[in-house]
Every structure is written in structure tokens, then in C-alpha cells.
Amino acid sequence: MFLRSDTGLDFAGGTVARPFGRAVLPPAPPPTRWQSWGDEIARIDWVPDLGCDIGSRTWWRGVATCAALCAVTWTLRPDLGPLLAPAPAALTQAEWDEARAQGIAPLAFGAGTGRRMAANDLVRPLADAPERPQIELAATLGEGDAFAKVLERAGVGRNDADRAAELIAEAASLKDVAPGTRIALTLGRRPNKMVARPLEKLEMRARFDLAVSLTRAGEVLQLNRHPIAIDRTPLRVQGLVGSSLYRSARAAGVPAKTVESYLRAIATKLSIGRDVHAADRFDMVISRERAATGETRLGQLQFAALGQGKRSLQLVRWAGDGGDEWWDAKGENERRGFMGMPVQGRITSSFGWRMHPLLRFVRLHKGLDIGAPHGAPIYAVLDGVVQAAGRAGGYGNFVKLAHAGGIGSGYGHMSRFAVRPGQRVRQGQVIGYVGSTGISTGPHLHWEVWRNGRAINPKSISFTSVARLSGDELRRFKARVAELLAVRAGAS
Secondary structure (H helix, E strand, C coil), X not given: CCCHHHHCCEEECCEEECCCCCCCCCCCCCCCHXXXXXXXXXXXXXXXXXXXXXXXXXHHHHHHHHHHHHHHHHHCCCCCCCCCCCCCCCCCHHHHHHHHHHCCCCHHHCCCCXXXXXXXXXXXCCCCCCCCCCEEEEEECCCCCCHHHHHHHHCCCHHHXXXXXXXXXXXXXXXXXXCCCEEEXXXXXXXXXXXXXXXXXXXXXXXXXXXXXXXEECCEEEEEEEECCEECCCEEEEEECCCCHHHHHHHCCCCHHHXXXXXXXXXXXXXXXXXXXXXXXXXXXXXXXXXXXXXXXXXXXXXXEEEECCEEEEEEEEEECCEEEEEECCCEEEEEEECCCCCCCEEEECCEEEECCCCCCEEEECEEEEECCCCCEEECCCCEEEEEEEECHHHCEEEEEECHHHEEEEEEEEEEECCCCCCEECCCCEEEEEECCCCCCCCEEEEEEEECCEXXXXXXXXXXXXXECCHHHHHHHHHHHHHHHCCCECCC
């Protein structure tokens, strides 16, 4: 695009027209030789980037420019010469001692720190500063730290540190000492500076209910136990669900992990998003320990309840044969759901008739093939007993589990096993690892499920199991429920 002032022409509608009353400028004269040389010199890059095009003509021109500038700088450098000043008067001995006391200089040159009095008739200089008779220190036990090593780093001698660790271990296991525990130390006077100070006293919290101290009696360290009274009354928290069950429980002072445990327990019976309403009331009992020294420690959630008008859901944590599980207040434990995937991956071949990829004929595929990386863990889909774990023809390394209700499951083509025949396994326990043994085209898991000995589609099966307590165990369970319900909400 051109402007009118650039060419003296007007452009309108695609037709060139000479403007009225404006003269046409004559063409510019050709440049002279000096002007051409000046333009050529102006276009030359005298200071190119020496990191690019190394060895080219432009690069050598930049090197020449750099050398020329360095030479000019060296030539024009100033010559200052020495600066003359009068020599200071020599210090007297008293002035020198005073200056040395106030000056900052290396200790190797005899300097001191801070102002001090020079030696005179009333002041006698000491060869060494006297040591304090005792030093009080504090050490903190870190994650994975050895107890004796912590004491040695704090300045305790090796023999005293080992002996202290032995004495503390008599009162409490050193593995039970929580990381972050603070250790108060008192070190005594030493005979000379070439040895470590002796351990005179040690105080620490070995357990939540026990404090210990070490004191020196002559050349021997003695252990003193100081039991701490613990109140184990549980904490009961109740409140209205409101707009959010999680936020309401957190606002009531329940720790986040405890709220998560409560939600997981309730979710085994109800749908949190569909069945829980704003007018419902939550109720939970948490194990708690309160020390006489003022510390409080919260434990596991023991009771989870949700009041919904005339009906109420009450769940109690109870240690059965399979570990801690949630049982309702009647002493029943019901588990519902569908079989989950035994390995993380994608289904590469479904249940049904298919053309075998290696044998090349149509036959019934009795399970699911799940593609997964070699060595990926394989999990048991239900609680059960290992019936077989070994080589099984085209299945390769094969594990067979027997479950309740006439259900069985099999896992083939494993690379290695993690269980043995006769072993009881829990749902979600690792039983082996993905491989490509037997008749296989690559690493994957072949998963089969049988009901009463007949192969069925694993994706179609659901399970419901109900366990009931009886006898003495039921009576103990009922007593536990009554004990938890007797706890007052917010009682201190």
C-alpha cells in the first residue's frame, strides 16, 4: 500500500487519476559512489553473535572486531601508579592491646572477640576459657533414626549413648517411640577437652502412657519410670447432616480421616448421594486417649450411625475372623456387590464363542482375557481358599480359588504365584502376577468364573453374603454395642 505523499498519485476505485493542482515530483537522482559505499558499510554486521555460524566469514569478522576493541582498550588504559600517603604513627603496647581486643581478625593471628581489658596488675590472662560445669541440650528423634545415633549427634559419648539406649529399651520398645519425640539432655563436666562430656540426665516420652528419665549415680546410669494416667473414654459426636455430611462432621470437630472412615462405613449400606438427606442426623463414636499431662490422641472410628426419622442405621466395628469389619447392631454382616476386575487393564476377548487366535478353530471362550503389562499384580475378586496353584496345560501358571455359595474362579497365564494351595485369601489380596505362560499370544490374564462347576460370564455374576454372630461372641458384641451407646455426646 502506498500513501499519496509517497508517489504523488491518488488511487480511487482501481483507476489512477492525476490530482488537480498538484505537481508530479521528479525521479530521485542515482546515488553517488560514496553513498553506495556508505550503504554497504552500514549493512555489515560488525558485532555478530560469536556463538553462531562458527568459522564463517561473518564469524571471523566478529572475531576481528572483538580483537580490535580489546587492543584499543589495552592501549587507552590509565596509568595511575602508586598512591602516596603519610605512614601512621606506631601504636604503643597499650594501644595495640586495645585495638586487638576490638578488632576483627582471624583467630590464627591472635585476635579476640569483643572488648576486653588488657593484662595489668589486677588482670591475669587465662590460657583457656573455663568450661561450664553442665550443658543442657535437646535432640529430636527423626523418622528412621537410631536412638543411640541421635544421642551421639547431640554430643553424648558412644558408651553413654549405647547404655542409654539399652536402658530405655527395658521400659519401652525403641520402635514404638514416635518420630518427633523430643529428648532433653544434660551433659556434665569432662576431665579434659579431648573426651566427650558424660551424660548426667536424660528425659523423654517413651510412650503415650510412660515418661522415662536417666540419672547418673557415680559412674552408673539409672532408669526411672514415670507412668502417665490415661483416660480412654471414647468421644461421641452427633449432628445434623445439613447441606453436606462431610462438611457438617468436620465443622463438629471430627478429623478428616475419621469422617472418611464414617462415609465408607455408611456407603456399604446406603447411597451417600441418594439416600442421605439434610434432615438426617449423624452419630459416631471415636476411640480416644487423654493423658494426665493434657495430650489427647484420637483413634479409630468404633460406631457409625445415621438417624433417618423412625429408622436408624447403626454399624459397629468388630474384629472377626477376617479382621475388623462393620457389623450392624443385630450382629449381622451383609456384603453386596458385583465382582470387580482382578487386574487393571482392558478386556481383549470376551466370554463366548470365538476363533482361537493360535489354534485357528472356533470354540467356546470360557472367560475374559484382560490385557495388562507383564508383572502387574492380580487380585482375588472374593474371599476364598486356594484350591490349586501350579502348571495347568494351555493355561500356563494357573490359580484356582473356591468361594462361598458354590462360586469358583480361575486365573491363568501368570508369570509367578503369590499364594500356595490351602491358603485362605481375602478380597483384594495379591495372588499372582501377569505373564504369558501356556498357550498365549502375549502378557494378559485369562479369568474364569464357575457356579456349581459350570463356567459363566464373570461380568454377569453378583454376590450377597450374610454372616451372623452367635453364642458367646454375640453376647460380647451386644455388650460392646451397649457400651458404645452409653457414651454421652461431647462428654469430657
